[in-house]
Amino acid sequence: MSKIKTTFSIGLLIALLPSHLSAFGVILQYQGEVDNREAYFADVRVIKNRTPPNQIMGPTEIREIDVTAVYENPNKPEFVHTKLQFECPNSYSMNMETHQITENKQKVKSVDSVKFRIGENSYKLRRSDLKAEPIPVSDWKTSDAPMLLKAGTIACNDIEFDKALHAAIKSKDFDFDGFGKRISKLGLPSDLPLIGQTLSPEFLDFAWDQLWWDKVSAGKRPDPSGKWAKVPTKEEKEAAIKKLQAQYDAVQPQIEAAKKSLLSEITKAQTQRKADIETAKNGSKHPDGSKMNKYEAKLANVFHGQTEQQVVEYMGNPQFNQAGDTRFLRYTQTWEKQGVTVYGSQGVIGGDAGGYAECFAEFSLKQDAQGVWRVDDILVRSDYEGIGSREVRLLCNDIVRGK
Structure with missing residues (x-):
């Protein structure tokens, strides 16, 4: 049996991207022979910082990226969703008393091996009954597996990868060539496939709809649970709806509390709205x-015009990066709610919507005539998915208030 080629053309994937790119996933690896093919996907919207507080701005940091493996083999799970954590060398470290920045001479972009572990809240979706089964946290390990090298490179260079994504967004278009050139400088393949799917159920559908459609059309998709082909009965539909209603009722108190909190914040913000609008109209502009x-x-x-030390004293410890004659101090706030998915005939039939939101403020600094680093520009950006839309403004308000 011949081995399947694992290369992709970005051009072939353009049609699979949504017209408005608000979410990003990548195909890290595609491997194996027919009947035993595997596809590894990563959600690159948010790379989480899992560095313990006592190690912040030290020589190493812990970065976490969500990776989903989808399997064709009937003896393997439908998919495995892992919170992969990588030990990354900090490009710079900071003396927390003097705020003095020191360059790490051991910093790397791409690597020959990575140190990683499986983090909390990882799970697999069993093929036998489509039930989720938790995966325990693993010990730290070292590996040179290509998939892990690419995932680790993205996680450990998250700011550079994020900049490459946003620089490639041109109004309604996406500059694939420019994106490829930028990520190749990190040691990633320039044709790394970028897709619009970001969640595990979406990756599962993508694998079977786009990669292994031949199996589906031939009626040979592994289906031991019988739920992919079986038409649900009236009783099963009612049971699924009843279960979703119970989940909704269970979270209703938290939703009501969140509404009250949101209304309170809106009331407070109304007194500042006119001032905010005038500031935006008549105030500062970016250097461009x-x-x-x-x-x-x-x-x-x-x-x-303020110094780097003044920013850190007010805003707290940043994510730090430097490129050429510019330093970047980034502060990020995130919110996330895990969704609940119910599977049935032909895939997902319902669930409790989850979501995420993020907002970051990035200070660009340049040296003055005396060599002191001072703020030259400020960028504030936000993104959300699902029900995270209502959290974005609160996160950005928190960013502006500082630590």
């Missing part, structure tokens, strides 16, 4: 002449 949003303008009014 474009207008700042209200969050950027607020921060610029306080920090433009």
Whole structure:
């Protein structure tokens, strides 16, 4: 049996991306022979920092990326969702008393091996009954597996990867060539396939709809549970709806509390709205002449021209990066709620919607004539998925308030 080629053309995947790119996933690895093929996907929207507080700004940090493996083999799970954590060398470390920055001479972009472990909340979806089964946290290990090398490179260079993504977004278009050139500097393949799916159930559907459609069309998709081909009965539909209603009722108190909190925040914000609008209209601009949003303008009014130490003292310990003659201090706030998915005939039939939201503020600093690093520009950006839309503004408000 011949081995399946594992190369992809980005051009072939353009049609699979949504017209408005608000979510990103990548295909890390595609391998194996027919009947035993595997596809590894990563959600690259948010790379989490799992560094213990006492190790912040030390020589190493812990980064976590969500990776999903989808299997064709009937003896393996439908998919395995892992929270992969990598030990990454910090490009720079900071003396927490003096805020002095020191470059790490051992910093790397791509690597020959990675140190990793499986983090909390990892799980697999059993093929036999489509039930989720937790995967325990693993010990730290070292590996040179290609999939792990690529996942580790993205996780350990998350700011650079994020910049490559956003630099490639041109209005309604995406600059695939430019994106490929930027990520190749990190040691990643320039044709790393980028897709619009980000969640494990979406990756599962993508694998069977786009990669292994021949099996589906021939009626040979492994289906020991019988739920992919079976038409649900009226009783099963009612049971699924009843289960979803129970889940909804269980979280209703938290939803009501969140609504009250949100209303309170909106009431407070109304008194500042006019001032915010005027600031955005008449206030600061970026060095390229474009207008700042209200969050950027607020921060610029306080920090433009201020020193690096003053930023750190007010905002707290940042994610740090430096490129050429510019330093970047990034502060990120995230929110996440795990969704509940119910599977049935032909895939997903319902669930309790989850979501995520993030907001980051990035300070760009340049040296003055005396060599002191001072704030030259400020960028505030946000993104969300699902029900995270209602959390974005709260996160950005938290960013502006500092530590």
